[in-house]
Amino acid sequence: MTAVRYRLGDTGPAISEIRTKLTLLRLLDDTAPGPDVFDEDVDRAIRQFQQERGLTVTGVVDATTYRVLDEARWRLGDRLLSYVVANPQVGDDVMALQRRLCELGFDVGQVDGVFGSRTGDAVRELQRNVGLNPDGTCGPSTFKALGRLAPLVTGGRPDSLRASELLRRQGKRLPGKVVVIDPGHGGHDVGNTGYGLEEATVVEDLAARIEGRLAATGVEAYLTRGPGSDVELDERGRAKFANETGANLMVSLHVDAHPNPEASGVATFYYGGDRPGTTSAIGEQFAGLIQREIVARTDLVDCRTHAKTWDLLRHTTMAAVRVELGYITNERDAARLSDPEFRDVIAEAIVVAVQRVYLPSGEDAPTGVLHLRDLAQA
Ligand SMILES: [Zn+2]
Incomplete structure (x- = not known):
């Protein structure tokens, strides 16, 4: 991946291109001739664009923002559209x-x-x-x-009705369901660090705990990377892996970090943006279940669920969610994450959320009460 990175104060032809794109999207009122400066107006427009598109709001044009900005120029009818296996059209x-x-x-x-x-x-x-x-x-x-x-x-949401109908037809029994667990870091990539703890260690250990529990309920579980694996997949690569397993659900595991040591808590993300019809209905439901089960079973602060269009969430064909399990830069969260018993509680919460996705609303249990032994068996 090219190291695209433009920010406030930068100048050059790339900036005038970015300004043109923002102007076409009516996010920038650019009447001055040939400006090539990344000024306050561009910064504001980029932040607004990132917000609207469900990207992380940074004001920095990184590779993802640059790509999404480029995809935004296509209007229906501008070009022929068809399925290109090797390199799907996006826009x-x-x-x-x-x-x-x-x-x-x-x-x-x-x-x-x-x-x-x-x-x-x-x-x-x-x-x-x-x-x-x-x-x-x-x-x-x-x-x-x-x-x-x-x-x-x-x-209404026709896609949402269809997704729920499809889910109902799959039945509530767990055996035969396929779930992909994605430890967000590992190998050379240790992820965030704090209080002597590495994000990769936490998420790899947690993935193994979830995998064991899922296997016990008859779910076919796949990890995007095994312990000690040196395969380095980017977000799209992880999405592709998950798509190829034919998974019904995917959970990506992360631990957050923040310069402010007071920042703490758990948050869950699903595919969606501000634009109508773009939200994954099952993704949203699954994220809500994971978030509520974790909050009910632990004393992690509830940082709620949020819609994002990150590559992993967007390029997966099943309901995929990403969980940020506390802040490694917060002393209390880091202490919790170091505790194997705490990791067991998180693993159980996620497995229960998997089961609850498939339970018809009449049979669903209140949050925080289901245990592994209660889950539907063969
Ligand atoms: Zn991470």
């Missing part, structure tokens, strides 16, 4: 297409702006329905059909 036009297909009742999976195989299938299905050649490629005649058809589903 706002793909997201507009997915949202439209979704309103028309076609199943695109997650509305994430990534043209994957399910989006291709949905386009083919649409083409068959309107008597076009079902080649899966969106060109002028398909765009025209998309504009002509009246939405079948108005209001």
Whole structure:
């Protein structure tokens, strides 16, 4: 990955390009001719863009922000859209297409702006329905059909209803379900450090505890990296691994850090942004269950759940969540995380949350009371 990094005070041709993109998105009112300075206005616009897109708000144009800024320029109809296996098309036009297909009742999976195989299938299905050649490629005649058809589903969240229906059909029994556990760091990458503790050590140990418990309930569990593994996957690589296992759920484990030693608590993240229709309904539900189970069973501060569009959450095809299990830079959180009994409690909370995703609302148990022995067996 290229080390793109532009921030307040930088100048040059790249900055004028960023300014042009922000102007086209109406985030910057750029009337001055040929400015190439990353000034306060650009900083503000980038922060607003990051906020709207569910990215981490830093005001710094890093590789991810740069890429998402580039994807934002595409409008539906600007280019042909189709499923390219090796290098899927990504952009706002793909997201507009997915949202439209979704309103028309076609199943695109997650509305994430990534043209994957399910989006291709949905386009083919649409083409068959309107008597076009079902080649899966969106060109002028398909765009025209998309504009002509009246939405079948108005209001609400058709993707969310479909996701819940699919989940119900999978049944509540855990055996046969597939869950990917992602220790967020390991090997050369120790992650955050504090109070003699490394993030990688905590999350690898926790992953093993969760894996054991899931296996005991009959769930097929995969780790994105085993202990001592030297495979270094970036977020997209981890997403790809998870997609290839055909997993139903994914949990990515992290421990946070902050310059302020007072910062503490647990937070859980799921795929979503401010724009309508982009939130993963099951992801949101799963994140809420994990967060509530952990908060009910421990004395970690509740930093709530949040929608983000981080690569791992966006490029996974199953409901994926990321948990930040306290702050390693906080003395109390670090002491908790060093305690094996505490890690067992966290592991149990996450396994119970996995079970609760599949329980019909009538059979669900109150938060904090289910234990491993209560979970649905074969
Ligand atoms: Zn981390």
